[in-house]
Amino acid sequence: MIREHPESVVVVMGCYAQTAPGDVLGIEGVDLVLGTQDRMKMLEWLEQVTTERKPQNAVHEIWEAEEFEELPQLSEEHRTRALLKIQEGCNQFCTYCIIPYARGPLRSRLPENALAEARRLVEAGYPEIVLTGIHTGYYGQDLRGELGEEWNLAHLVRELVKIPGLCRLRLSSIEPMEYTPALIESIVSSDKVCPHLHVPLQSGSDRILTRMNRPYTLHEYRDLLERLRQRIPNLAVTTDIIAGFPGETEDDHAATLEFVKACGFSGINVFPYSKRKGTPAANFPDQVSRQLKAQRVKDLLLAARVSQEEYVRYFIGKPVEVLIEWIDSQGCALGYTPHYIQVKIPANEAGRPWTPRHFVTVVLEKGMVGRV
Ligand code: SF4
Incomplete structure (x- = not known):
């Protein structure tokens, strides 16, 4: 260039x-x-x-940054789901992650700015807003005291769902230990909040979680899923897993596969561990070979597919609401249900072309096809 x-x-x-x-x-x-x-x-x-x-x-020096930097939102007319960034930075320092070094400490967007942006997005015609950030579950921690009242994610969610015209609010990734009772209450008390939560797991071995500096055990993770599922029937839980973290043995990998089976995830993002210069894990001596990582990724992707198919099976033959996101070259509509199942609706089923940003209720068939 x-x-x-x-x-x-x-x-x-x-x-x-x-x-x-x-x-x-x-x-x-x-x-x-x-x-x-x-x-x-x-x-x-x-x-x-x-x-x-x-x-x-x-x-x-990024660790001197104290405030969330407001940037003008670019209009993305082709999108159906608007991303609303509410937070920047992370203080967690997982041993594999470069983000705290690159993005600095936790900074929350002022609630009035986040809410104003959300209203603008709804007025611009977005039916769904996805809350994003680096460490979204800690939203508001740095605002305490400054605003004279406590702001946290639970509070922000309660205010966001009051916005007239907003149909769906989707929470993005929230760390397992940050689902407070208040947050769970905010999620269940509005039918605008999608029954889909992303809860990063990273490994199904407690030993590896400790080496990663992840602040939870597998027992706590399972307990959280149970509590969430008791409150939100058919909840979709997606997650992230790193394959081949330094020191991960065959037993650790097998334990992760077992754990995945038991959790009933509706989707899993699998990443091979990749060294990030300057992070502690990059210097761990027991790095896993490239071939082994590739094999473990393959195993996990297979487990992810099986898990997703099992999750989706419950919805087969049932009506689901799809928010149409785009139309393919054959005129089929594609979009997502509140549970984040991607559905394809054949062309002209309703006798007219499909339009993005519209909701349609279909009966889900095998292959994630929707019939009107
Ligand atoms: S993985 Fe997430 S929680 Fe851990 S340091 Fe990176 S951004 Fe923070």
């Missing part, structure tokens, strides 16, 4: 730029390195760079 457009001003921003600004600035042709903070000051920096024609490193 730099070769093709030698006159352009090249700005590099994001996690890699934040953690290795010197390396990025050393790339010939890079004019400005910005990182993950102060992005609203980009125009000021650009003026300086174009005036001085001298590469600039604008990356600051």
Whole structure:
């Protein structure tokens, strides 16, 4: 790109730029390195760079960041689900994860700003909002005392569901130990909150969880799922698992497969462990070979497929509500149910073309096909 457009001003921003600004600035042709903070000051920096024609490193120590940086929301008219970012950063320091180094400490978006943004999104026609962040379950921890009242995720959810016109609110990833009784109450007390929760597991071995610096045991995790399922029938639980974390033995891997079977997940994201420079796990001596990691990923993906099929089976033959997201080249509509089952609805079943952002109730058939 730099070769093709030698006159352009090249700005590099994001996690890699934040953690290795010197390396990025050393790339010939890079004019400005910005990182993950102060992005609203980009125009000021650009003026300086174009005036001085001298590469600039604008990356600051991320752990000095104290406030959530408000960025203008870009309009994405092709989307049906709007992402509402409510939080940035993480203080957890899992041993494999670069995020605390790249994104800094927990910073919550002010509730009035989050709510105003949500209202704007609903007015713009989004029927569903997905709450996002890095460590969403700790939303509000850094706001305590400052606002004269306690703000946490449970409180924010209670306020969001009051927004007229909002049909669905989906919570993204929330760490297992952060489902407080108040949060569970907020989830169950509104039918706008989707019965789909993402609860990162990472490993089905307590020994590996400790090495990962994950603050829960398998017993606590199972107990949480039971409590959630008692309150939310047919709850969809999705998760993340890392395969081949340093020191993971065959027994640990087998335990993870067993645990997955017992949890009844509706979806699993499987990642092979990958070293992140500067994190403790990158220096653990007992790294797992690439071949072994690939095999374990394969095993877990198979287990994930079986688990998902079992979960979906309950809904076969039953009516489900689908929010249409897009139309394929054959005119079939594709979208998601509140339980995050992707459904394909054949073209012209209702005698007219399907339209994104509309709800339709269909009967779910095998192969996740919906019939009107
Ligand atoms: S995995 Fe999640 S909780 Fe752990 S350090 Fe990374 S962002 Fe934080």
